[in-house]
Amino acid sequence: MVTNVGVKEMLLEHEFLRGLDPEWMEKLAEFTYTDSYYPNDYLFRAGEDADRCLLIRDGNVALELYDPRRGSVTLDTLSGNKVLGWSWLIPPCKWCFDARALALTRVLAINGPRLLQLMEEDHILGYAMLKRFAFLFADRLHAARLQLMDMYAPLR
């Protein structure tokens, strides 16, 4: 059993939240729990309710999209200190991809609706969190565009 104090320390250590007010981490710790997944376990599947903000502590997770012709296609992989998904933040709050553990993966799972409520109530915290997510969106969008470039393809 991981105590609230232990969870708070883990939240403070996570790269995504580093630098945020420790008092906020105390509040987040109240509705955050730890979870772990073995290789090939699904953390979530496309279409399911996105009700958790998942912060990967360590491990490796594949984001997959199922194509009836090709089966599951891995679009991206995420490892320790990364954020896994933001569908909990954007209505209708359904996961858009499957997330499958490739190795033993430990996460911090923050209750999505409770976090949203806290962000609404405390606008300073809400702004600080959204700013971090904005950087994350930009980073992932940028990487996805580079992948789309197919930059290693030969110029013929």
Added chain:
Amino acid sequence: MYAPQLEPMAPRLYRIQRVRRETEDTFTLEIAQAGGAVPTRFAPGQFNMLYAFGVGEVAISISGNPGTPETLVHTTRAVGVVTNAMSHLKPGQVLGVRGPYGTSWPIREAEGNDVVIVTGGIGLAPLRPLIYHVLEHRERYGKVVLLYGTRTPEDILYRREIEQWRGRFDLEVLITVDRATGHWRGQVGVVTKLISRAPFDPYNTTAFVCGPEIMMNYAVEGLQKRGVPSDHVFVSMERNMKCAIGLCGHCQFGPTFICKDGPVFQYDKVERLLAVREI
């Protein structure tokens, strides 16, 4: 750095010893000077002009071990008339070789530092001599990290050698592919993503970057974000090289010629030029 022969436009004859298929469109030629002449030494990062008789000449980086110059190794992709012709050559056939030309990776200056190699696609080929050198003189360097990105798992070059490198305790190898295929269970995503999690001390690091220009730009950005100073980052540039001795102007890049002032440049010396589309 080693200078080419006295007659810079006259190719020497090299016989093909071995042809190795690396990927669907990439192959490696191992060649040795015909007649057993004294081997031509080269420095990591330099290139040769390879001449397929009756077809034409192309600039190809040397990708073999600088410690064994008696065999020259060149990895290339069959994309044009000349490289396509080369891809059909067999052991025993002869190629013309001029070189070595160009600047080299500053391996001596990097001693005492961590070494970070960021590469994508066939960009690993010009960096392989540097990897050989660093591994042969491992005690002179701090942490050594190879970050390699390819299009798909099938496009990974030097697969067997990479497996050996991954098995070493003194070399960190991280690989990612842009598109996962088959049973690939490794990383997926752009190579620049690996920079943030690679283990090195950014303030005591020399970084060597080679790949498509757009990849190099973002790789340097990632290295700078980690704190690696621009003057500790070196890139290898590619342009259409013809004479290889700075006369014809085909590879002119602003005030420099890639063939004689490059192909290896300190990043802060070419940063401004990389932003100019017209060159």
